[in-house]
Amino acid sequence: MFKRLLLAVLSLMTAVAGAVASASAAGAVTTNCTGQLSGVTVDAVNVPSGARCTLLNSVVNGDVTVQAGSAFLASNTQIAGQLSAYRATVQLSRTTVGGNVSHVQPVDFPISENNFLTKAVLCGSTVNGDYSVQGAPSFGRIFLGGSSCGTAGNNTVRGSLVDSNNQATSNEVAGNSIGGYLVCQGNSPAPTGGGNTAPVKIGQCAGL
16 A cells, blocks of 8 residues: 555656646746856756856746756745756755755765765755655765754645655654655655654654
8 A cells, every 4th residue: 555655646746747847938048057146037047067056045937957966055046947956966945946846866065075065955945846855875964854954944845745765874854844745765764853744644754
């Protein structure tokens, strides 16, 4: 029963992501972000491999794509479309995403020889679609709400939140308000936290 329900949730998320992608406005200008942008309005954002992009107090009218080996940080920013990242770092603080957030195989972005950005952070943010973080290799941390967010506060995910197959050093899922399913499975160690609200909690987050 659990496997069937989980497959149904993941299939629904994939279908919704495809629908959002197909609805992207034709002719939008994509901005390659390789530094810090503040107070800007752009059609879409691409973060090239190896780059670190920071958006502050900005508006993205379309999608954000984060390429492998890069980092995307957004604070007090509005993203109308979806955010997709592969083998990258994504940190969202006090940011709204209109579509889905898909973070696959997140990694820690190096800022010095022994210092890395936290691979996945969601603090004080609203995701109007689904949020998923999946397949992280060992090392590093995942913070989805909780004490690590400090004054930024916790999150609202109007769709489902999926935290699966992550091998992070620590994995916190706390204080999130979720409109769909909260699904955690295959993580090592298992997520910690609590205070999450969702109609259905599945797997390792059933007690959180």
